[in-house]
Amino acid sequence: MLIKFFWYIFSLLTVFLVLISTPNNSNIGASITQGQLFNFRSKKLFVQKVIAFNISMFFIFTILSLI
Known part of the structure; x- marks a missing residue:
């Protein structure tokens, strides 16, 4: 039960x-600095x-639930 x-x-x-990390073109503008770009990539x-x-x-939990 706990595995489920x-x-x-x-x-x-x-x-x-996955839905949050989908790239959005509207938040990358021309005014972005290199520091912000590296911070965005690390996030x-x-x-x-x-x-x-x-x-x-x-x-792993799928395999454990089948056992």
Whole structure:
């Protein structure tokens, strides 16, 4: 029962993070500085790592629920 709970949490969190991290062209303007650009890339990289962790946990809990 607890495995199913975590399975649902990680699946919903993954969908939510993927929807948030979708690039939007309206927030990258001509007035962006190089420091802001690097900060944006590092935040995007962090979110991608969190998404990869959530996907791996989703697969682990899927396998555990089948056992």
